[in-house]
Amino acid sequence: MTTVKPILLAxxxxxxxxxxxxxxxxxxxxxxxxxxxxxAEVLDYLYCRGAYKSRECGNPVVVFLxxxxxxxxxxxxxxxxxxxxxxxxxxxxxxxxxREERDLAQSYALGANAYVVKPVEFQQFxxxxxxxxxxxxxxxxxxxxxx
Amino acid sequence: xxxxxxxxxxxxxxxxxxxxxxxILVISVMSYRNTAVVVKNSRLDTSSHELVQLLGSIxxxxxxxxxxxxxxxxxxxxxxxxxxxxxxxxxxxxxxYLEALAGLSGQQARITQLDQLIRQQLDIETQAISQRVTQGxxxxxxLALPGVAKRELDDIHRLIADLESSEQQSTRxxxxxxxxxxxxxxxxxxxxxxxxxxxxxxxxxLIHHDITNRRRVAAELRRQGELLQAANKxxxxxxxxxxHDLRAPLRHIDGYAALLSKTAGEALNDKARRYLDTIxxxxxxxGQLIDDLLVFSRMGRQEMxxxxxxxxxxxxxVIHDLRLDLQANTIxxxxxxxxxxxxxxAMLRQVFMNLLSNAVKFTATRPKPRIEIGAxxxxxxxxxxxxxxxxVGFDMQYVNKLFGVFQRxxxxxxxxxxxxxxxxxxxxxxxxxxxxxxxxxxxxGATFYVSLPLKRTxx
Numbered sequence: 001m002t003t004v005k006p007i008l009l010a011x012x013x014x015x016x017x018x019x020x021x022x023x024x025x026x027x028x029x030x031x032x033x034x035x036x037x038x039x040a041e042v043l044d045y046l047y048c049r050g051a052y053k054s055r056e057c058g059n060p061v062v063v064f065l066x067x068x069x070x071x072x073x074x075x076x077x078x079x080x081x082x083x084x085x086x087x088x089x090x091x092x093x094x095x096x097x098x099r100e101e102r103d104l105a106q107s108y109a110l111g112a113n114a115y116v117v118k119p120v121e122f123q124q125f126x127x128x129x130x131x132x133x134x135x136x137x138x139x140x141x142x143x144x145x146x147x
Numbered sequence: 148x149x150x151x152x153x154x155x156x157x158x159x160x161x162x163x164x165x166x167x168x169x170x171i172l173v174i175s176v177m178s179y180r181n182t183a184v185v186v187k188n189s190r191l192d193t194s195s196h197e198l199v200q201l202l203g204s205i206x207x208x209x210x211x212x213x214x215x216x217x218x219x220x221x222x223x224x225x226x227x228x229x230x231x232x233x234x235x236x237x238x239x240x241x242x243x244y245l246e247a248l249a250g251l252s253g254q255q256a257r258i259t260q261l262d263q264l265i266r267q268q269l270d271i272e273t274q275a276i277s278q279r280v281t282q283g284x285x286x287x288x289x290l291a292l293p294g295v296a297k298r299e300l301d302d303i304h305r306l307i308a309d310l311e312s313s314e315q316q317s318t319r320x321x322x323x324x325x326x327x328x329x330x331x332x333x334x335x336x337x338x339x340x341x342x343x344x345x346x347x348x349x350x351x352x353l354i355h356h357d358i359t360n361r362r363r364v365a366a367e368l369r370r371q372g373e374l375l376q377a378a379n380k381x382x383x384x385x386x387x388x389x390x391h392d393l394r395a396p397l398r399h400i401d402g403y404a405a406l407l408s409k410t411a412g413e414a415l416n417d418k419a420r421r422y423l424d425t426i427x428x429x430x431x432x433x434g435q436l437i438d439d440l441l442v443f444s445r446m447g448r449q450e451m452x453x454x455x456x457x458x459x460x461x462x463x464x465v466i467h468d469l470r471l472d473l474q475a476n477t478i479x480x481x482x483x484x485x486x487x488x489x490x491x492x493a494m495l496r497q498v499f500m501n502l503l504s505n506a507v508k509f510t511a512t513r514p515k516p517r518i519e520i521g522a523x524x525x526x527x528x529x530x531x532x533x534x535x536x537x538x539v540g541f542d543m544q545y546v547n548k549l550f551g552v553f554q555r556x557x558x559x560x561x562x563x564x565x566x567x568x569x570x571x572x573x574x575x576x577x578x579x580x581x582x583x584x585x586x587x588x589x590x591x592g593a594t595f596y597v598s599l600p601l602k603r604t605x606x
Contacts, residue, residue: 013395019402068391097394099441120397120434122405122427 006034007137008060010042010077011095012069019122020064023129029137034060039072043080046087059090062136065112067096067103075106082111089143091136095129156357163350167343174339181332188321195314198248202307205241208234209265213300216272220279220291228276235269253317257310264303268296379448386444393437401430432565439567442497443552446574451491458485458499458532461492462520465499469507478507483521486530488599494575501568502534502595508562509538509593529581529600537592541585549585572597 007029011017017035024030036042042065044050048057063081067074074094081087091113096103099117107115116132119125154162211230219227242262249258279287404426408415415423462482471478488495503518510516519535541549541556548554550573555566572595573583580600587593 015399015402016395019399019406022402022406097391097398099438118394118398120394120401121431122398122402125398125402126405 005032005058005061005142007032007133008034008036008042008045008063010036010039010063010065010069010074012037012066016066016118019125020129023126024133026126027130027134029133032061032137033133038070039074039077042077043072046081046090059087059142061142062091062093062132062140064093064095064132067094067098067107075103075110078107078110078112091140091142093132093136095132156354159353159357160350163346163353167346167350170339170342170346174335174342177335178332181328181335184328185325188325191321192318194248195318198245199311199314201241201244201248202310205265206304206307208237209268209300209303212272213268213296216275217291220275220287221284223279223284231272238265238269241265254310254313257306257313261303261306261310264299264306268299268303271296271299382444383448386441389437389441394434397430397434397437401427401434404430436565436567439565439571443567443571443574446494446497446571446578449494451494451578453489454492455487456490456492456495457487458495458522461496462499462503465496465503468500469504471507478510478516478518481517481519481521483519485520485522485532486524488530488601490579490599491575494578498572498575498597499534501572502597505568505595506534506536506538506593508564509540510536512539513537525598528602529598531596531598533594533596535592535594540587540589540591540593542589543587546585546587550583569595 007024009017009020011020014037017037021030021033021035024033034045036045041051042063045052045055046059048055065074065077069077074096078092078094081090081092088111092111093114093116094103094107094112095116095118097118104115114132116128119128208230212234213231215227215230219225219231245258245262249255275287275290404423408420408423411419459482462485466480503520506518507516510518515537517537520532521535522530522532524530539557539562545556548556550569551566552570553566554570555564557564569583576583576597576599581598583595583597585593585595
């Protein structure tokens with residue numbers, strides 16, 4: 001493997017993040033996961049600035065985006081990604097507690113690639129995160145770099 | 148003025164304009180009558196003036212004729228009869244004039260008498276002339292000095308003087324009357340103008356008052372609407388927050404319980420494992436409760452879609468979605484012919500999803516579960532759909548609790564559920580303008596009814 005493209009998980013709640021990581025651990029894809037705790041950090045990561053100034057630049061294979069986050073919320077991050085020519089090809093999966101129609105409609109209108117409601121039940125949560133991780137992180141062929 | 152305030156704006160305007168119209172009408176009629184009096188008086192004045200002039204002319208002619216006649220009797224000179232002959236010639240014309248004017252002056256009797264006296268005088272004079280011609284100057288000498296018709300002429304003088312003074316009298320009366328009516332006409336017109344101004348003013352006031360009221364009500368409605376909108380927004384924000392924030396800790400409880408169970412693994416005894424399972428179950432149950440509550444709140448707020456719903460098709464898909472293949476006992480279904488109803492397809496689907504899943508749930512313990520669905524068209528322009536099962540039923544004394552939020556008639560270890568399903572059914576049916584009710588008996592099954600209006604009355 002030359003460069004393993006990371007999975008970016010934007011999740012402000014550390015417990016949710018830990019549970020997601022635990023789920024991915026079961027399927028050995030946790031080492032590819034980068035966790036950001038708010039929208040601003042996600043943008044810093046994507047634009048290689050701030051704390052991520054020194055990282056090897058390149059788009060993640062997929063972004064799992066929570067809707068409700070401090071500083072910059074998920075919708076804002078989604079809007080920025082889909083309005084930027086370089087970031088636009090990154091698949092964005094909304095991973096959220098909200099089942100509200102308004103959030104769904106807005107996310108799809110802004111160009112989200114998928115919308116997943118986090119199940120309360122842990123087993124369902126695990127299988128959801130696993131399926132998402134395997135599909136977007138392993139099965140799905142990402143867009144070519146620099147496209 | 149309290150009875151006026153009960154009138155609608157249209158009635159007030161109508162009443163106001165009606166009064167104005169009536170005022171104008173009354174004043175117009177009275178003014179017309181007054182003017183007619185003045186015009187009539189002026190016509191009578193003219194004729195009276197003419198009569199006086201005519202009487203003057205007649206009198207003059209009579210005097211001239213009489214004096215000429217007397218000279219003729221003395222002298223026998225025919226040229227003195229010129230005035231007399233002129234009068235005889237003019238007499239029919241004078242009579243005609245007198246007759247015409249008599250009709251207007253109301254002095255018919257006197258004028259007839261005058262006419263007779265004049266004719267009498269002329270007759271006497273004519274007789275005197277013929278006597279003079281046949282018997283000579285001596286025969287008429289005794290007549291010539293005092294004048295032949297002295298008595299008649301005096302009578303005529305008196306009569307004409309009476310006529311003249313009487314005409315003057317009535318002319319004076321008419322002048323006074325005309326002046327009076329003219330003054331009253333002017334007063335009436337002024338009164339009319341004032342009346343119309345007052346009425347126009349009050350009509351304006353009423354309209355203005357009403358418009359001000361309407362504006363006030365509109366402003367109040369707008370304010371209430373804004374308050375309602377704000378309250379609705381707040382509610383929406385609340386349920387959004389519930390949906391998002393309440394679910395997260397539940398997910399964590401279940402998640403960490405699962406992680407603990409996995410990590411501790413063999414170290415846990417059965418009791419500890421049961422505790423962990425209970426924690427998970429409780430979290431899941433609360434998750435379900437939150438989801439159901441959110442659906443319930445959304446059903447109340449959500450904009451209704453107005454279309455026609457094919458109930459036969461709807462029931463088919465609902466039964467399909469219930470995944471009855473997972474059921475232990477095969478249900479025997481009886482589905483009657485169902486009508487098309489106006490309504491929101493997604494909401495009505497929720498109604499029958501709840502009713503049918505209840506029926507399935509409460510017949511699960513029966514060896515031969517039966518569920519019947521049918522419809523009857525009522526006279527009142529509504530259609531009633533029922534769902535009947537042979538399940539565990541319920542005690543009719545709790546029937547009022549059935550459709551309440553969080554109301555359950557069974558323990559959770561008997562039948563699972565959150566107690567929101569039927570509350571949702573009622574809320575949706577009410578929004579469609581319909582009613583819900585139920586019948587049942589313990590261990591005898593239950594029947595749930597929903598009635599839907601065939602005409603759109605929903606909010």
